[in-house]
Amino acid sequence: MSEGQRGLTKMNKNKIVNYTTTIVPTWCPGCGNYLILANIINALKQHNYQKHNTVIVYDIGCIGNMADFIDTYGIHSLHGRCIPTAVGVKLANPNLDVLAIGGDxxxxxxGLNHLVASARSNYPIKVIVSNNFLYSLTTGQASPATPKGTITKSTPGGTIGEPVNPERLLKAVNPSVFVKSLKASDIPTLKTSLDTLFKTKGFGLLDIEFNCVSFGKSK
Ligand SMILES: Cc1ncc(C[n+]2csc(CCOP(=O)(O)OP(=O)(O)O)c2C)c(N)n1
Ligand code: SF4
Ligand SMILES: [Mg+2]
Incomplete structure (x- = not known):
């Protein structure tokens, strides 16, 4: 590392970086994505992520709109494709800090096969899932995370299959990865789990659950 680079790193450590943009989120009032956003920004600050060295790849959906609200390098990718895009960024430049943020x-x-493949290969990316148990941007169809028996617009007789369990799934394909499911409203656990995720050297996934206040069962 050159003298100039060391100076830049020292300077960034000593100042509080503002990761927010001037764009006001349009998520529904009370949406759990606000909690996820605020805590990701805190984690970026706490772990001294540098804007010029951070790439966040966003999926599509309500959660994908987060691309407008965090001021680092970002890619708003395709539905189901945030993980392979993030893996590609990391392979192209392993020095970058790379996150993938998507919905259930x-x-x-x-994108399920991309998730399984990248966990098996232990690619060093951090995946954050905003799990509202639904396809919410498209107004509330069932997703693979929807609890069994739930009546939605696309499942008038109730969903048939068991929901995907990310902890069991990923531990089955690679026991060494960090994977954790938690409720967004459990703020202490959200903070400590994000801290663990950010310290994870290999592949890691945090599944952050909340009920969509507009299309979820709490309505
Ligand atoms: C390849 C592709 N398939 C379908 C869509 C339509 N689509 C847009 S958002 C969305 C649902 C998103 O659900 P989720 O990923 O859970 O995000 P949420 O909106 O719940 O945050 C779908 C099916 C799309 N944009 N691209
Ligand atoms: S539709 Fe649901 S997930 Fe989307 S912004 Fe509104 S509350 Fe949040
Ligand atoms: Mg969803």
Whole structure:
């Protein structure tokens, strides 16, 4: 590392970096994504992530809109494709800090095989799932995370299959990865789990659950 680079690193450590943009989120009032956003920004600060060295790849959906609210490098990718895009970024430049942020529909549905493949290969990316148990941006169809028997617009007779369990799934394909499911409203656990995720050297996934206040069962 050159003298100049060392100076830059020292300077960044000593100042509080503001990771927020000026764009106001349009999520519904009370949406759990606000909690997830605030705590990701805290984790970026606490772990001294540098904007020029951080790439966040977003999936599609309500959660994908987070691409507008965090001021690092970012890619708003395709539905189900945040993980392979993030893996590609990391392989192209292993020095970058790379996160993938998606919904349950994208990560456990359209992108499930990408999730399994990247966990098996232990690619060093951090995956954060905003799990609202539904396809919410498209107004509330069932996703692979929807609890069995739930009546939705796309399942008038109730969902048939068991929901994907990310902890059991990923531990089965690679016991060494960090994977944890938690409720977004459990703020102490959310903070400590994000801390663990950010310290994880290999592949890690945090599944953060909340009920969609507009299309979820709490309505
Ligand atoms: C390849 C592809 N398939 C389907 C869609 C339509 N689509 C847009 S958002 C969405 C649901 C997103 O659900 P989820 O990933 O859980 O995110 P949420 O909106 O719940 O945050 C779907 C099916 C799309 N944009 N691209
Ligand atoms: S539809 Fe649901 S997930 Fe989407 S912004 Fe509104 S409350 Fe949040
Ligand atoms: Mg969803």
């Amino acid at each position: 529909g994208g990560v456990y549905g359209e």
